Amino acid sequence: MSLARMLDDQLARLTSLMRLLEHEQQLLTSGSIDGDALASVAEQKQTLLADLERMETLRRNVQQRLGYAAGISGATQAAKDAGCHETWAELLNNSERTARMNQLTGQMLSVRMKHNQHMLDYIRQIAEKTLYQADGRNGPQSGRINASA
Template sequence: MSLAKHLEIQHRALQDFVDLLEREQRLLAEADVDGQQLLEVADGKRSVLGEIERLETLRTRAQGKLGYPEGRSGAEQAARDAGCLATWQQLHDTAQRAQTLNQLNGEVVRMRLEQNQRILNFLNEAAGKPLYGPNGQSRRHGLGGVSSSA
């Protein structure tokens, strides 16, 4: 397979990953996050990442066998010599986009976790003691002695 064709295949896989990251971003932006959909996205990301890693390993090995040095400069020189530098640059740009999206999504997850922890801390302080025991059951039968059952 030519380097140009390989880079096109690799780019499609990377674009699939970007699409999943964008879907993840939309899901995380919702007020009521759908955990099941997030799990589906996470499974998709794992699958696509496996394919991306496989393709990258193949490309890197071929690059080395052809006498090009490892790393970005060797990959860029191989693409230049094969007449597919534009495809290589497109792949590189998409990889940068994926990295940025992944970092942003990670930050959103971190902020949501911190927010949830602050809410739990507030509820624990408001109740005077933890609301739930280690078994997940309520320790109180209502806040402030008021029953929550109707």
């Protein structure tokens, strides 16, 4: 497989990952969370990330076998020599964008989890102030009136 073809394949998968991250962000900003949809997105992301990692390892190995230096300078030179420097530059730009999107998604998940934890804490507080206990007797109440007063 040529370097140009490898980079095109990586770019296509990276573009799919970017679309998936956009979808995940839309799910996280909707009024109610669809857990099944988020789980599906997470599974698809893992598959794409594994594919991208496998392809990147292959690209690096080919780069080194062809005698180019390891790292970005060797990759850039290999792409120039193969006539696919524009694709390589687009891949680098999209990689950076995807990393930022993934970081934002992580922050959004963190905010959602904190919100959910606050709601659970609030529900626990309310549950502790119920009028009746599980056995049907009066439970702890705030502001309870003393009948003997």
